Amino acid sequence: MTPQERINELTDRLNAYNYQYYQKSVSEVDDFTFDQLLAELASLETQHPDFRRPDSPTARVGGTISKEFTTVYHRFPMLSLGNTYSEEDLVEFDNRVRKGLNGQEYEYVCELKFDGVALSMTYENGVLVQGATRGDGVRGDDITNNIRTIRTVPLRVSGDHIPPLFEVRGEGFLPLAEFDRINKEREDIGEPLLANPRNAASGTFKQQDSAAVAKRRLDCYLYSFLSNTDEFQTHEESLIALTTWGFNVSQTWRKCVDIKEIMLFINEWETRRFELPLGTDGIVIKVNRYDQQRELGYTAKSPRWAIAFKYKALAASTVLNDIRYQVGRTGAVTPVALLTPVLLAGTVVKRASLHNANEIERLGVMLHDTVFVEKGGEIIPKITGVDTSKRTDQSRPISYPTTCPACGTSLVRRESEANFYCPNERGCPPQRQARFEHFIQRRAMNIESLGEGKIELLIDRGLVQTPADLYQLTSENLLGIEKVFEDEETGKRRVVSFREKTVENILTAIERSKAQPFQSVLFALGIRYVGNTTAEKLADYFGSMDAIINASQEALLAVPDTGPRIAESVVIWFADPENRAYVAQLRAAGLQFAGEKKVVEREGDTLEGKTFLYSGTFANFSREELEARIAANGGRVLSGISKKLNYLIVGENAGPSKLEKAKKLNVPMITEDEFMAMLVV
């Protein structure tokens, strides 16, 4: 391949990776590989500047804007950071800084490099007025509503010396615990799992529905302050001020005077970073004084006064002794590698994830092989490769089981899924156990006092077959039963026993669960793809279990956000006679099978495309009724007066300021009677 061909190939490939990464929130290669390819391209371009393409990723910020959001221009460009993986490069960076500053004294601030999505927030008179993505560095997407869902981003700040207009920047991220919670929930209802916290955060910020965004508890650490006035002399001062103004600044930063101190910081955080609540992939080193930052300036892509030192994913090598196959709630069988214990990032690793059969094949791994284990942003380490040079005649091929390790049923592979499943949903012990755990969780029937081995014990004693049997339990059944559990790994014993107080608590919780709202009951059934949100939407739309049982696939498709996959799953579930019997048993137990129907039936379309706002009180409607009638006839209620508003409905005692504003903007004002006349065709 000629250098020109290689330049072309790398340019195309890296642009394609960037597109996947920034637009689709998918990593097609790991970051280290990406960075190596980019460095290769940069060096080829230096040797052969004539072949450098105008769309080269070496000179541009990787992202772009998307059509779904309003485009906003950044007051100050939002750039990338140069990066390095070695101490030598850092020394070189420091030399460049020293030269650039012509013998002035200087110092650095080191921060963790948070692995999420760059965000920019603009405040006017202390109020958050705009939140945007980095986009291509010059323009980004206006995602203000999504950013407003982050609880730690203040909507308003007050305090001394807050400039009237300023911008803060930070990294929006999904905390690891939240990432785990979401994936548990997705596993619970049979949704594919999110790949990693950074891509999950990026995908979440791009959603259109900010209510859905709010359900994922995103967070944001701030790391920079920008304004046109000289508020601060140094980056350090601004970090301190941001903290006192109530912004969320990670207190992990440190001032360092030279490379030696920087290296201490880097080495300290190489393992400590795993104690943090989010994924990090390195350290950012910034020149502290703003005047010196200005003096050093920028390249087209990044500041010359800062650099990112990236950690190579921490790896260790150890022996794969055995594989245990775990059966999850949905019956998915996942292989877990049992390893000779090895120290990695400060913790002893004994197990690693192997994902599925494809992964085992891809790695070509055999039993008793020496393997590489890595810890990335995720909590469970994974096997990333095999050291074939250490392969001995002890190595044995891995034969993936064809029957369920828990119940012996033949495994099946569903179309387009990488996992094998045990289809014995009701009889397979872990699946049955998981079905109970799903049923008792807080957002379902909320009988969490049954956790920690108690269900196992009830199943073990034959007291319950399905969760519906819980409603038949009496204190006579329960009092005095006990079981000793032994932890396979530690050998520790734990006794679960039903004493008087425990029994009383459990029975009260079971009784109380009968008052759980209909949507929780629907969620508790554990229908594939019917998570909490879907259950709520179905409950609101249909209002009762019977309406859902009798709903056709087409009827289900009319529910907001319900696609064919969910509709089909619901129909199949309710068609099953055993499920019907189960539902009947729950009905007999007295659970809530109906709720308030919150979706108005369409009355007509005379208000189609028109927007309304109202003020005051009305003779014929309550506020709720008025809003319902507007929606039922195709209109929309806006939250405030603007030029976009079509009508202001004026009632008794309407607010004078609203009337005045409507007058100023020439918004037509109508009476209650005029509104009612509009409803008649």
Ligand SMILES: NC(=O)c1ccc[n+]([C@@H]2O[C@H](COP(=O)([O-])OP(=O)(O)OC[C@H]3O[C@@H](n4cnc5c(N)ncnc54)[C@H](O)[C@@H]3O)[C@@H](O)[C@H]2O)c1
């Ligand atoms: N795997 C893939 O397919 C793929 C594709 C594209 C990019 N990438 C990765 O993304 C990198 C390029 O992304 P980039 O341009 O955003 O550069 P970057 O992520 O290396 O560095 C810039 C970003 O760091 C973030 N950051 C985190 N903590 C910070 C702090 N304390 N101070 C300042 N900034 C901080 C900011 O969001 C900033 O925009 C690549 O080097 C690669 O590792 C991977």
Ligand SMILES: [Zn+2]
């Ligand atoms: Zn099974």
